[in-house]
Amino acid sequence: MIDTLIQGILLGGYYAVIACGLSFMFSVMRIINLAHGSLAVAAAYGLWLLASKFGISPFAGLLIVLPAMAAIGWLLQRYLLERSARGGALLPILTTFGLAIVIDNLMFEQFGADTRSLAPFIGSLSYDSWELPGGIYVGKLAVMTMATAIALLGGLQLFLSRFALGRAIRATAEDPDTAGLVGIDARKANALAAAIAMVTVGIAGAFLAMRATFDPYSGGPQLLFAFEAAVIGGAGSLWGTLIGGIVLGLAQSLGAQVHPQGFLIGGHVVFLAVLFARLFLVGTPIIGRIGFTKTGFAKIRAAIRSTP
Amino acid sequence: MTILSVQNLDVRHGLLQAVRDVSFDLAKGDVLALVGANGAGKTTLLRSLAGAHLPAAGRILLNDQELTLVPSHRRIAMGIALVPEGRRLFSQMTVEENLLLGKTSGRLGDWTIDRVFSAFPNLVPRRHAKTGHLSGGEQQATAIGRALMSNPDILLLDEVSLGLSPLVVDRVYAQLQSLLTSGTTIILVEQDLGRAMGVASRVICMLEGRVVLDSPAKNVTRDQVTKAYFGLHRANTGRAAS
Numbered sequence: 001m002i003d004t005l006i007q008g009i010l011l012g013g014y015y016a017v018i019a020c021g022l023s024f025m026f027s028v029m030r031i032i033n034l035a036h037g038s039l040a041v042a043a044a045y046g047l048w049l050l051a052s053k054f055g056i057s058p059f060a061g062l063l064i065v066l067p068a069m070a071a072i073g074w075l076l077q078r079y080l081l082e083r084s085a086r087g088g089a090l091l092p093i094l095t096t097f098g099l100a101i102v103i104d105n106l107m108f109e110q111f112g113a114d115t116r117s118l119a120p121f122i123g124s125l126s127y128d129s130w131e132l133p134g135g136i137y138v139g140k141l142a143v144m145t146m147a148t149a150i151a152l153l154g155g156l157q158l159f160l161s162r163f164a165l166g167r168a169i170r171a172t173a174e175d176p177d178t179a180g181l182v183g184i185d186a187r188k189a190n191a192l193a194a195a196i197a198m199v200t201v202g203i204a205g206a207f208l209a210m211r212a213t214f215d216p217y218s219g220g221p222q223l224l225f226a227f228e229a230a231v232i233g234g235a236g237s238l239w240g241t242l243i244g245g246i247v248l249g250l251a252q253s254l255g256a257q258v259h260p261q262g263f264l265i266g267g268h269v270v271f272l273a274v275l276f277a278r279l280f281l282v283g284t285p286i287i288g289r290i291g292f293t294k295t296g297f298a299k300i301r302a303a304i305r306s307t308p
Numbered sequence: 309m310t311i312l313s314v315q316n317l318d319v320r321h322g323l324l325q326a327v328r329d330v331s332f333d334l335a336k337g338d339v340l341a342l343v344g345a346n347g348a349g350k351t352t353l354l355r356s357l358a359g360a361h362l363p364a365a366g367r368i369l370l371n372d373q374e375l376t377l378v379p380s381h382r383r384i385a386m387g388i389a390l391v392p393e394g395r396r397l398f399s400q401m402t403v404e405e406n407l408l409l410g411k412t413s414g415r416l417g418d419w420t421i422d423r424v425f426s427a428f429p430n431l432v433p434r435r436h437a438k439t440g441h442l443s444g445g446e447q448q449a450t451a452i453g454r455a456l457m458s459n460p461d462i463l464l465l466d467e468v469s470l471g472l473s474p475l476v477v478d479r480v481y482a483q484l485q486s487l488l489t490s491g492t493t494i495i496l497v498e499q500d501l502g503r504a505m506g507v508a509s510r511v512i513c514m515l516e517g518r519v520v521l522d523s524p525a526k527n528v529t530r531d532q533v534t535k536a537y538f539g540l541h542r543a544n545t546g547r548a549a550s
Contacts, residue, residue, distance in 0.1 A: 164408070171398050171409050178396040180380035181360055181389075183413030183458060 003136045004253050010138060012229075012249030013146030016242045017207055018222055019229035020152050021200035023241040026230065028173045028193040031081055031092045035100040036201060037223030042103055043069055043205030044118070044214050045111060051121040058118045058206060066202045073198030077191040100219060107216035118209040126210060145207050149245065152200060153238045159196075160238075169193045228271040247274075311336045311493055312357075312388075312462055317366035319349070319356045326352040327363070328517035334462070339494045341508030341525065343501060345537060348514040350497045351393050354464045357495070358390035359383035370462075385413040387461035393470065393497075395451040399440030403431055403450050406439055410457030417459025424453035428483055445476035449483065462493045469500060481507070501533060515539050 022036045033039075043065055050061040076099075084095040119126035125144075129137040160166035172179040172189040179186050208214055208222060225248065233244020248267050255266015312334040319327035327349040334340060342350045355361040357368060359380030368376045370386055378386070389410075397406050407421050425432050428449035434442055439450055448468055455463060468484070469477040481503065488494065488507050498504035505511060505525055513521035513536040521528070521536035535541045 164412070167401070167405055167409055168412060170401065174398045174400055175396060177360060178392060178398070179409075181358055181384065181392060181396075182409045182454060183381050183384040184409070185379075185381045 002134065004257055005250065006132075006136060006138060007142075008250035008253030009246050010142040010146050010249070011253060012242075012246030013142065013149040014207055014211065014245070015225050015229040015248050016149035016245030017145060017152060017200075018204040019226040019233070019241045019245055020149070020156070020238070021197040021204060022223075022226045023230040023233070023238060024156060024200065025194065025197040027237070028169055028197075029077075029081070029190055030089070030173070031085070031096070033197070034093060034096040034223060035103060035219075036096075036226055037219030037221070038100040038103040038107075039069075039072070039198065039201045039219070040205035040208055040222055041214055041216065041219045042107060043202040044209035044218075045107060045116070046202075047118055047206055047209060048116050051118060058121055058210060062202070062206055065206075066199050069198040069202035070195040073195040073201075074191045076198070077194035078187070081194065082187065082190065100223075104217055104219055111216060113215060115213040115215045116209070117213040118206070119211075119213075122210055141207075141211055145211065148203065148207070149242060152203065153242050156196070156200075157238050165189075165192065225267070228267060232271055232274045309336050310334065311371060313367075313369040313372075314357070315367045315369070317353070317356065317368065318364045319352050319361060320364045321352070325364075326517055327356065330366070330514075330517075330519055332512060332519065332522060334493060334495070336461075336493055337491045338510055339488055339496065339508045340510045340512060341504035342495060342497045342512050342514065343499075343504055343533060343537060344514035347516075349517040350514055351466055353514070354390060354466050354495065354497060355392075357462075358388055358392075358464055360390070360392075381413075384458050384460070385415060387415065387459075388464065389455040389458045389460035389462070390464040391451050391455045391466060391468065393466040395447045397439040397447055397450055397454070400438060402436050402438055403442070403446075404435050406450055406454050407457050410454035413458050415459045419456045419459050421457070424456060427456075427486070428453055430479070443476075444472045445479060448472060448476075448480050452480075452484070456487075460492070462495065463487075465494060465496045465498075467497050467499065469498065469503070477503075501530060501537075505530065505533070513537055 018040060022033060025031055025033050046065045046068065047058045047061045050056040050064060051058055056064075080095060080099070081092050084091040125141055128140040130140060130143070131137055160170055168179070168184045168189050169192065171182070172184055172186045176186040179189065204222075208218070229245040229248045230241055231244070232247050233240030233242065247270060251270035252263050252267040255262030255264075255269070258266070310333045314333075315331050317327055317330045318325060330349075330353060342353070344350050352361060356363045359375070359378055359382075362377060366376070367374065370388065373386070375383060375386060398409065401409075404421065407424055425435070430446055431449050431453065434446055439447055442450065452465070452468065468480055472480065477500075484507075496504060496508060508525045511521065511523055511525050511528055511533060512519055513533055515536065520539070520541065521533060
């Protein structure tokens with residue numbers, strides 16, 4: 001039982017890492033990025049290419065992939081999301097939905113349907129573990145993922161609260177018009193926020209590829225887990241995202257103990273319970289304020305269904 | 309010496325023309341009171357001076373420098389700061405964070421957080437409180453302080469007394485007094501005519517988007533301004549009464 005709890009918490013670390021970018025982008029730019037999972041998989045393919053073709057270790061590969069992701073985030077915001085945001089709140093969601101399909105199928109065309117993994121390129125890290133008292137083993141990679149989640153979310157929190165750029169990003173999120181009046185270039189602040197979000201997506205892609213396998217259509221399920229973790233934790237709250245990831249990981253681990261098929265169902269049940277509790281009990285402070293979240297959720301479902 | 313020159317400015321909200329052919333020059337150190345009924349175009353005029361609303365026609369010059377189409381975030385760096393109507397603070401952020409945001413443009417000058425706190429002592433105990441939890445007077449002081457943090461040459465104050473009790477308005481004006489006499493150029497939108505004329509060196513009255521009265525404050529009586537305010541100075545064109 002204790003083993004299940006510990007493994008569940010560590011799994012939650014992974015969910016927090018993948019939810020981080022989604023939550024950050026939503027809280028700062030009010031954009032639900034449905035291409036989140038696909039972009040993470042794209043980053044994973046980038047690392048895989050560097051490792052298999054050029055023999056660059058995935059950790060060194062991050063030094064190349066993360067700046068590239070930042071650039072992608074900047075360009076996405078400037079040329080796609082900013083333009084679509086002018087068309088109303090729903091349009092960016094549809095845009096990222098379309099983007100996800102384009103990315104998935106481009107990757108399929110380029111890399112085929114083979115499943116890949118970065119595990120062969122990281123030596124024994126993929127299966128090494130530490131033994132805790134009581135005969136419980138924790139994977140080194142899982143512990144590393146959890147540490148990354150805490151560092152990433154804590155770092156972002158610190159950046160947003162203590163640094164002038166972070167304050168500018170928060171101010172822009174709250175009121176772009178007034179942000180302009182105090183001297184903040186709202187477009188730049190948003191593009192920077194998108195770049196930061198994409199860096200976290202790149203990190204998420206790296207962990208996805210190191211801990212398991214991926215294929216061109218792996219983005220959908222990742223998006224779903226990220227979305228569930230972000231919503232359970234309270235969309236837009238960074239520490240909440242960590243809690244949300246852990247709750248999701250625990251629910252899945254416990255679900256798997258109850259029934260062999262219970263892994264995914266456990267997560268979904270907790271997610272839906274939290275969602276409905278928010279809607280009916282708390283007076284919809286988060287979900288109700290942005291009416292399109294439910295639509296975004298439906299889109300995610302559709303995205304999952306459409307993946308082969 | 310002219311610091312700000314507005315020439316034939318037209319500003320639109322879609323089909324509605326809120327500001328029509330407005331021109332005036334402002335000398336350094338002037339305190340201009342902009343008065344007029346609701347919907348006369350005062351706020352729109354201030355917003356277009358601050359760059360939050362770009363004009364449809366006309367020109368705005370600051371120290372003979374064209375800034376008609378300069379966006380708001382660059383205008384504050386050139387020395388124009390707006391205290392917007394309704395204060396528009398970042399309510400999720402603390403007083404200190406709001407003030408620090410005022411420094412974004414990086415203009416050099418005397419204003420620091422400490423100086424703002426000594427100018428508005430009522431903010432001192434609320435330094436780390438979120439501005440959403442402040443009283444109206446404290447919020448207004450924060451909004452003015454935030455604009456001052458950019459060390460502006462021209463300060464635009466839009467309805468600082470809106471939604472405040474008379475007692476609090478008195479306090480805000482008392483705190484503004486040193487600013488008003490310090491040589492900062494100020495444009496002030498104020499519903500309270502007596503108060504506006506008490507502090508201003510010049511009065512412009514707007515009616516339906518146009519300037520209907522423009523005079524040094526000492527040369528104009530309250531009665532004249534009231535007439536301009538309601539449009540009574542015009543010859544009766546048959547539309548006053550029906």
